[in-house]
Amino acid sequence: MSDNIQAEVKSPCIGVCAMDEESGLCHGCYRTIDEIKAWWDMGQAAQKDLLVTLEERQMQQVSFD
Template identity: 40%
Template sequence: MKSQDKGVVVSPCTNVCSLDDDDICIGCYRTGGEITKWGRASIAEQKEILEKVKEREKNSPFYSE
């Protein structure tokens, strides 16, 4: 059973913590605000953040399938 199945959303943090000029972490693709909010966010909010993260990563120049 995945941890998300238990009502827990795993943080996308990769321990590469550095914000770029657009306030996006180059490791996990969250904004500074999303990183700060993560621990207090509801599961639904965390899932919304993860959707934004996926889109940012996909649009990143470093993305490869």
């Protein structure tokens, strides 16, 4: 097996698939429909970049009030 093979980036899907009509984001993973559809065609770098974006979105959406 080659040392150049990288581990697959795990999908951010947590099985809570419900879209928020106002924000256009999934309540479970914070992706848009287009991002969900594109996930498996993205390269690993793009997937990792999106994971960072999703963390930022989650922090913006979550209210601790």
